[in-house]
Amino acid sequence: MKLEVLSRKDMNALSRELSRAGIMNRTREEVTSEVLHYVVVRGTYDELVEKAGNVEPLQWSLEGVRVSFERMMENWKPGEAKEPEELLEEGDPERISVLTALMESGFVVEEEGGLLLTGNPLLDDLRLELHFPLSEIEDYLEELEERFETEMITEYNMEKRYFVEVIEVEGELIERALDVAGDYATEESIVEAMFEGIARSVLADTILKLAEKYRRKNELIKALMEMEPLVAEGKSGRVNVYFDEDALFDFLRDLQTLGYLKVKGNRIWV
Numbered sequence: 001m002k003l004e005v006l007s008r009k010d011m012n013a014l015s016r017e018l019s020r021a022g023i024m025n026r027t028r029e030e031v032t033s034e035v036l037h038y039v040v041v042r043g044t045y046d047e048l049v050e051k052a053g054n055v056e057p058l059q060w061s062l063e064g065v066r067v068s069f070e071r072m073m074e075n076w077k078p079g080e081a082k083e084p085e086e087l088l089e090e091g092d093p094e095r096i097s098v099l100t101a102l103m104e105s106g107f108v109v110e111e112e113g114g115l116l117l118t119g120n121p122l123l124d125d126l127r128l129e130l131h132f133p134l135s136e137i138e139d140y141l142e143e144l145e146e147r148f149e150t151e152m153i154t155e156y157n158m159e160k161r162y163f164v165e166v167i168e169v170e171g172e173l174i175e176r177a178l179d180v181a182g183d184y185a186t187e188e189s190i191v192e193a194m195f196e197g198i199a200r201s202v203l204a205d206t207i208l209k210l211a212e213k214y215r216r217k218n219e220l221i222k223a224l225m226e227m228e229p230l231v232a233e234g235k236s237g238r239v240n241v242y243f244d245e246d247a248l249f250d251f252l253r254d255l256q257t258l259g260y261l262k263v264k265g266n267r268i269w270v
Helices: 008-020 045-051 056-074 093-104 134-147 171-181 187-211 217-227 245-257
Strands: 002-005 025-044 108-111 114-117 127-133 149-166 230-233 238-241 262-264 267-269
Touching: 002 008, 002 187, 008 025, 008 149, 008 171, 025 045, 025 134, 045 056, 045 127, 056 093, 056 127, 056 134, 093 108, 093 114, 093 127, 127 134, 134 149, 149 171, 171 187, 187 217, 187 230, 187 238, 187 245, 217 245, 217 267, 245 262
Parallel strands: none
Antiparallel strands: 002 149, 025 127, 025 149, 108 114, 230 238, 262 267
16 A cells, blocks of 8 residues: 655655554655656637637637636736736636736736736737647647647656555554554545555455465465455445456565465465
8 A cells, every 4th residue: 555745754754653553664765757748739819719610629728718818807907916826726727828928928027016917918819828738639630730830849757756655454554554644645645545455455355265275376366366356345336456466476475574374485374
């Protein structure tokens, strides 16, 4: 069960807290990379609207631009300065496009008091630069290249990430680990870890029951593969647990480390 934190300091602190609570864990650092492809479409708002045709992602983005522009201008008068935080909203990329266009056209300038609106801009005349993930726009790529000024941009992102892996499979210990992690781990990783914990617990219980019947590792693995997927039923849904043979071998090692069973060669026993 893997929990992601934002720094090495938090990683070490979470690991210590889990160890104090009697929860076996290990830390892990990874350098991850991601390659993202974007298509950039440029033009004035009026031009983009006129030529958008049936390119739905562009239509939706232009509608978002219109709404963002109108809302921004509602409470922003010429000669008034605002902080960027007042103008931008999380999850609204069109606002960034509008503000960038206003700055590039000279209607917004940076001053000590923030961003100053210098006049009354017309949306139709604003020159926009709209970014689309390639996966969203690839079906329309040929049309866009024919109608507009476009450019392909590729971004390569590399970052160091920090994790604490909880090795436990017992439900009570998993719940305790999630409680401790609440002060350190990212919300997304806690949600994923919750389901991973359920899956690991179900898999461990099934293996331990099978280990009472099968004394050979290959026979136990074969029996497990025939049972796939394992199912954990809940009040509002269920978790289906899938696996492959290599993953099961690693999981058996975890169970051995935790003292739930013993494995020697092809022999296995509780």
